[in-house]
Amino acid sequence: MVQSVAEAATNNEVLPSPEIHLRAYRFMLLARVLDDKFASLYRAGKIMGGVFLGRGQEALSAAIGVSLREGDIFAPLIRDLAGRLAFNEPILDSVRTYLGSIEGPMRGRDGNIHRGRPKEGQLAMISHLGAMISVVNGGLFARRMRGIKGTVGVACCGDGATSTGAFHEAINQAAVEKLPLVMVVADNQYAYSTPTNRQFACRSLVDRAVGYGLRGDEVDGTNLSDCLRVVGAAVDRARAGEGPQLVVAHLLRLCGHGEHDDAGYIDANLKNSELGRDCLKLAEKWIQQQGWTDTATLAQWRSEAIQKVEEAVATVQREAGPDPFEKNYWSALSNPKFVEGNE
Amino acid sequence: MSITYLEAIREAQAKALADDPRVFIYGQDVGNFGGAFKATKGLAKQFPGRVLDSPISEDAMTGLAIGAAIEGMRPIVEMQFADFSTVAFNQIVNQAGTMFWRTNVTCPVVVRLPCGGTAGSGPFHSQMMEAIYAHYPGLIVLTPATVEDAYSMLLEAVALDDPVIFCEHKFLYYHLKAEKLPTEALPVGKARIAREGRDLTIVTYSAMLHESLAAAAELRNEGWEVEVVDLRSVKPLDTDTVMASVARTGRLLCVGEAWPWGGVTAEVITRVVSEGFDLLDAPPQRLNAKDTPVPYHPNLWSAHRPTARTIASAARKTLQS
Ligand SMILES: Cc1ncc(C[n+]2csc(CCOP(=O)(O)OP(=O)(O)O)c2C)c(N)n1
Ligand SMILES: [Mg+2]
Numbered sequence: 159m160v161q162s163v164a165e166a167a168t169n170n171e172v173l174p175s176p177e178i179h180l181r182a183y184r185f186m187l188l189a190r191v192l193d194d195k196f197a198s199l200y201r202a203g204k205i206m207g208g209v210f211l212g213r214g215q216e217a218l219s220a221a222i223g224v225s226l227r228e229g230d231i232f233a234p235l236i237r238d239l240a241g242r243l244a245f246n247e248p249i250l251d252s253v254r255t256y257l258g259s260i261e262g263p264m265r266g267r268d269g270n271i272h273r274g275r276p277k278e279g280q281l282a283m284i285s286h287l288g289a290m291i292s293v294v295n296g297g298l299f300a301r302r303m304r305g306i307k308g309t310v311g312v313a314c315c316g317d318g319a320t321s322t323g324a325f326h327e328a329i330n331q332a333a334v335e336k337l338p339l340v341m342v343v344a345d346n347q348y349a350y351s352t353p354t355n356r357q358f359a360c361r362s363l364v365d366r367a368v369g370y371g372l373r374g375d376e377v378d379g380t381n382l383s384d385c386l387r388v389v390g391a392a393v394d395r396a397r398a399g400e401g402p403q404l405v406v407a408h409l410l411r412l413c414g415h416g417e418h419d420d421a422g423y424i425d426a427n428l429k430n431s432e433l434g435r436d437c438l439k440l441a442e443k444w445i446q447q448q449g450w451t452d453t454a455t456l457a458q459w460r461s462e463a464i465q466k467v468e469e470a471v472a473t474v475q476r477e478a479g480p481d482p483f484e485k486n487y488w489s490a491l492s493n494p495k496f497v498e499g500n501e
Numbered sequence: 502m503s504i505t506y507l508e509a510i511r512e513a514q515a516k517a518l519a520d521d522p523r524v525f526i527y528g529q530d531v532g533n534f535g536g537a538f539k540a541t542k543g544l545a546k547q548f549p550g551r552v553l554d555s556p557i558s559e560d561a562m563t564g565l566a567i568g569a570a571i572e573g574m575r576p577i578v579e580m581q582f583a584d585f586s587t588v589a590f591n592q593i594v595n596q597a598g599t600m601f602w603r604t605n606v607t608c609p610v611v612v613r614l615p616c617g618g619t620a621g622s623g624p625f626h627s628q629m630m631e632a633i634y635a636h637y638p639g640l641i642v643l644t645p646a647t648v649e650d651a652y653s654m655l656l657e658a659v660a661l662d663d664p665v666i667f668c669e670h671k672f673l674y675y676h677l678k679a680e681k682l683p684t685e686a687l688p689v690g691k692a693r694i695a696r697e698g699r700d701l702t703i704v705t706y707s708a709m710l711h712e713s714l715a716a717a718a719e720l721r722n723e724g725w726e727v728e729v730v731d732l733r734s735v736k737p738l739d740t741d742t743v744m745a746s747v748a749r750t751g752r753l754l755c756v757g758e759a760w761p762w763g764g765v766t767a768e769v770i771t772r773v774v775s776e777g778f779d780l781l782d783a784p785p786q787r788l789n790a791k792d793t794p795v796p797y798h799p800n801l802w803s804a805h806r807p808t809a810r811t812i813a814s815a816a817r818k819t820l821q822s
Contacts, residue, residue, distance in 0.1 A: 231568075263604070264603060264604070265605075267602060267603050268603050272603075274604065275604075276571045276600075276604050276606045277571070277606055281568075281571075282603060282604050284595050284596055284599065285595075286591050286595055289560075289564065289591055289592065289595070289596060290564075291561075291564070292558075292560065292561035292562075292563075292564025292565050292567075292568065292592070293564045293565070293567050293568035293571070293596065294568060295561065295564065295565045295568060296564060296565035296566060296567055296568020296569040296570070296571070296572070296576075297568040297569065297571060297572050298568075299565055299568070299569055300568065300569035300571075300572035300573070300574045301572060303525060303550070303551070303569075303574065304572075304574075323560060323588075324560050324561070324564070324591070327556070327558035327559075327560045327561035327564075328558075328560075328561045328564060330556055330558065330561075331555070331556055331558055331561040331562075331565065334556055489602075490598065490599070490601065490602040490638035490639035491601065491639060491641065491663045492601045492607045492662045492663050493661065493662060493663055495690065496641065496663070496689075496690055496737045
């Protein structure tokens with residue numbers, strides 16, 4: 159059930175603090191500013207390949223990021239810039255990966271959202287939808303074998319990715335192994351152009367939780383407070399050893415699938431519905447209404463975010479791309495003795 | 502005392518588990534039951550919590566192993582049959598195979614594939630998958646043909662930092678015996694001259710080694726000295742040993758149990774022709790399974806794959822051309 163903050167209060171749930179709201183909000187804002195910058199670099203022809211934005215999904219994404227701790231594992235979906243930033247991904251990592259800098263974590267070998275630092279729990283997604291979930295399971299499984307306690311993994315995917323065999327296999331596996339996995343599904347009403355009624359036939363994706371034998375919760379993905387509360391509680395439960403959790407967030411993608419896509423297929427009624435509200439604006443309004451911040455501070459945060467983004471882009475634009483004549487580019491094995499045919 | 506190919510695989514896993522706390526085994530029925538072929542017999546009991554039954558989810562089994570490898574573990578995944586690894590194909594080729602190149606993080610996963618035909622197994626329990634996996638960058642593909650190699654190469658596979666596809670042949674599981682386990686071995690990536698000769702080189706691997714050796718024995722009676730090269734590892738491929746042999750014999754026949762289109766035999770011939778055309782006294786030949794699914798009935802099955810008889814007749818043609 160989608161539960162409001164007021165209802166939660168009467169259920170004695172711990173409400174997210176003002177501090178965590180503000181922290182999450184600032185990551186939402188930074189992600190929005192950075193995403194907007196990627197969009198304009200794309201339009202200016204400065205980015206090779208696709209650009210995929212998280213516009214409209216920052217509340218959910220930031221809520222995930224601020225619920226995680228160092229040492230946890232995060233397999234984001236393509237719209238999780240806010241969550242990645244909140245989970246300690248440096249701004250430079252995304253800028254370098256989009257611009258193909260040799261200095262970035264992917265060194266020009268992979269681009270855009272396909273980036274990460276696996277040893278730091280930031281898994282570097284492959285494109286194939288659903289494929290990262292079992293990899294998170296593996297990290298959690300390994301930790302259990304080694305007696306490491308108290309860490310969790312979050313895997314995030316869209317409504318479309320829930321139709322893959324990999325999703326099913328991995329969720330069932332996490333349930334069988336009772337792993338501390340939090341599976342967050344961002345149901346943004348479309349998978350590329352395909353509406354959810356061509357994707358699944360159940361009432362809500364959360365109904366699948368019972369079939370897998372795990373707890374499921376729904377949340378209004380446009381509402382930061384709700385996301386912080388529901389995602390935070392799911393992460394806490396997983397951390398406390400209560401097994402895997404499913405969180406299904408309802409929201410709307412406020413952009414094309416990628417920046418190449420004008421998204422003319424999105425239903426106008428959805429845009430005008432509650433799902434179509436901009437989570438960033440709602441959060442801004444909420445934290446002001448609560449008296450936790452004021453317009454002057456908000457304006458200052460925005461200009462700080464813009465400055466950070468501009469600095470990062472300026473830095474990366476001076477960096478070199480990869481050099482195809484550097485020999486070690488052409489070995490896919492770590493053991494140099496096995497590398498052949500690279501003359 | 503004698504030890505079978507299958508027992509060697511079990512013993513190698515027991516040693517890997519005993520020597521290295523990072524090793525664990527994950528696969529269908531591998532736990533208390535000991536695996537469909539008993540390759541993990543007794544291991545769950547001997548190593549509690551480290552030999553674990555998985556759900557029937559080849560994709561997630563492999564994904565889990567990859568995630569554990571990132572965390573520093575050395576997982577061994579047992580596919581119940583090589584054929585079912587198609588369900589894990591994405592994780593193997595796109596996740597494990599790209600990991601090091603993309604992220605600079607190694608992915609020391611071993612995927613064991615019980616492969617190849619046995620009479621009566623039919624289209625979906627008989628496949629040879631080595632060519633498919635060797636095609637993709639980032640994977641090491643091993644095809645042990647002897648008890649000794651099954652043991653030593655599996656141990657080396659676990660020790661390697663790169664993902665290894667370990668193609669163990671089901672036909673050899675029970676038939677092949679050795680006196681004892683080896684204490685030293687050729688390293689992965691080196692082929693072995695299994696029989697010396699001067700008239701023709703047969704390059705082969707896995708179960709076809711034994712058919713080829715039988716063919717060589719038959720040809721000996723006709724006065725031909727056939728050299729047989731066991732590739733051991735199809736990726737990396739030991740081109741040097743193959744070329745040196747062809748330099749001695751001037752004639753080449755490649756034999757594989759996999760399907761003919763592309764694949765290991767085609768790769769070997771391409772390399773020899775492009776790098777050693779001058780060494781050849783006759784057009785190089787190859788012999789593979791027929792280009793159909795693997796048949797069920799023993800009559801059809803034994804006509805589908807190369808045998809000592811068909812290898813000998815292909816060899817005669819090459820010898821006489
Ligand atoms: C296995 C697989 N099939 C197809 C694609 C191509 N593809 C990339 S994103 C996408 C839509 C994903 O939709 P959804 O999971 O709802 O996520 P959203 O983009 O809406 O956030 C598709 C079809 C893919 N990446 N992987
Ligand atoms: Mg979607």
